[in-house]
Amino acid sequence: MRQAGRYLPEYREVRGDRDILETCKDAELVVEITLQPLRRMPVDAAILFSDIMVPLAAIGVPVRIEPGRGPVVTPPIRTMADVERLRPLEPESDVPEMLEAIALLRAELEVPLIGFAGAPFTLASYLIEGGPSKNHERTKALLFGEPAIWEALMRRLTDIVSVHLLAQARAGAQVLQVFDSWVGALHPDVYRRAVQPYVREVFQRVRAAEVPTIHFGVGTGELLPLMVEGGGDAIGIDFKTPLDAGWSRAGGPAVCAVQGNLDPAALLALWEATEGEVRAVLAAAEGRDGHIFNLGHGVLPETDVAQLQRVVDLVHTETERVPQ
Ligand code: 1CP
Numbered sequence: 322m323r324q325a326g327r328y329l330p331e332y333r334e335v336r337g338d339r340d341i342l343e344t345c346k347d348a349e350l351v352v353e354i355t356l357q358p359l360r361r362m363p364v365d366a367a368i369l370f371s372d373i374m375v376p377l378a379a380i381g382v383p384v385r386i387e388p389g390r391g392p393v394v395t396p397p398i399r400t401m402a403d404v405e406r407l408r409p410l411e412p413e414s415d416v417p418e419m420l421e422a423i424a425l426l427r428a429e430l431e432v433p434l435i436g437f438a439g440a441p442f443t444l445a446s447y448l449i450e451g452g453p454s455k456n457h458e459r460t461k462a463l464l465f466g467e468p469a470i471w472e473a474l475m476r477r478l479t480d481i482v483s484v485h486l487l488a489q490a491r492a493g494a495q496v497l498q499v500f501d502s503w504v505g506a507l508h509p510d511v512y513r514r515a516v517q518p519y520v521r522e523v524f525q526r527v528r529a530a531e532v533p534t535i536h537f538g539v540g541t542g543e544l545l546p547l548m549v550e551g552g553g554d555a556i557g558i559d560f561k562t563p564l565d566a567g568w569s570r571a572g573g574p575a576v577c578a579v580q581g582n583l584d585p586a587a588l589l590a591l592w593e594a595t596e597g598e599v600r601a602v603l604a605a606a607e608g609r610d611g612h613i614f615n616l617g618h619g620v621l622p623e624t625d626v627a628q629l630q631r632v633v634d635l636v637h638t639e640t641e642r643v644p645q
Contacts, residue, residue: 326354326357326358328624328629331357342375342385344370345371346418348422349425350370351419351422352422352426354370355369355422356426359430359432362626363637364633366434366435367426367430367433367435369419369423369434369489369494370422373392373443374386374392374444376415376438376482377407379415380410382407383395390452391452391453392447394447395451397450398449399449399463399470401469404474410481410484413488416485419489420488420489421492427493433496434495434496435535436486436489436497437486437489438486438500440500440501440516440519440523440538441475441478441516442475442504442519443501444478445474445475445478446460446506456506457503460506475515479519479522482499482523486499486523490527491530495532495533496532496533497530498534498535498537499523499524499537500538501548504544504548505539505542507544512547517547520548520551520552521550524536524551524553525552534554535554535557536555536557537580538559539561541557545562546570549571549572549576549577555613557580558579558580559582560581560583560585560617560618562582564581564612565605567579578612581613581615582602582616584598585617585618585624588621588632589623599632599635599636614640
């Protein structure tokens with residue numbers, strides 16, 4: 322999840338006041354930061370240190386990540402002329418450091434490496450809003466009011482995202498996660514019409530990589546069946562949706578695996594309370610195959626590492642999958 326490294330003092334030390342997008346262009350730093358959480362606890366997979374805005378920065382979109390805020394795009398992208406300036410991604414020349422870091426990581430890691438990208442809608446929302454947004458109203462206004470611009474933008478982003486994911490898999494990523502973090506802002510009918518076709522194309526193109534895929538969004542209780550249709554071997558269930566009900570809505574274990582869904586805020590409580598929440602997630606999964614235990618969204622920066630370590634141990638003990 323986003324900000325995985327942010328709760329670690331060693332991450333803050335390595336980053337210093339360097340810009341996160343600059344950090345992503347240094348293969349050795351990317352390797353180091355990706356490995357940091359694994360040195361602290363025996364999680365079952367590593368997530369590449371990167372950000373969903375990396376491929377957009379790489380094709381020249383004026384984006385920076387503001388500390389404490391997130392991605393800011395100035396000027397934002399709102400006209401057909403703006404959209405036409407988004408050129409295709411050429412991973413070998415645009416994100417060579419990321420590909421190099423993936424290869425280096427594969428040589429070091431004993432657990433699978435997860436590569437990722439933002440989904441077209443979530444990327445579009447940053448481009449159109451110009452930054453993080455609560456209600457995504459400009460994005461929706463464009464989607465409703467300027468369908469030709471919306472379609473052109475989503476087509477270009479679909480291509481960029483697919484090419485970016487396929488390159489990560491070729492470089493060695495063993496799982497690919499697609500973050501459609503903000504898609505929960507949409508009515509299901511709007512999702513079906515204006516988002517799902519593009520997400521489906523991403524998953525169809527990525528199938529060529531022959532690696533498992535995860536499809537994640539927040540506030541998606543109403544969208545889960547449509548997200549499953551969009552694609553992904555596993556569907557993320559956010560922390561506001563009961564895992565068992567969400568899994569049923571997604572079609573159940575015969576249709577897809579699920580990832581989730583501890584409330585990240587539960588990690589801030591006393592251990593007894595945290596433990597109760599972890600056990601509740603495990604109980605909802607009922608030990609069925611196809612449950613990937615995870616947080617229901619990104620880890621909060623103020624989280625105590627010891628709490629995460631205890632959660633990892635508890636999950637391993639309870640699921641009898643303690644690594645050797
Ligand atoms: O090690 C890790 O943290 C994993 C690498 C990672 C991932 C998977 C980062 C680094 N970003 C992401 C994905 C990401 N980035 C998502 C999708 C996952 C999610 O929903 O959380 C999103 C929406 C972003 C955009 C983004 N980047 C935000 C959110 C802003 C908003 O709209 O609320 C923020 C705060 C960032 C900055 C960022 N990216 C990553 C980190 C560690 C940080 C924190 C800032 C920093 O350390 O400087």
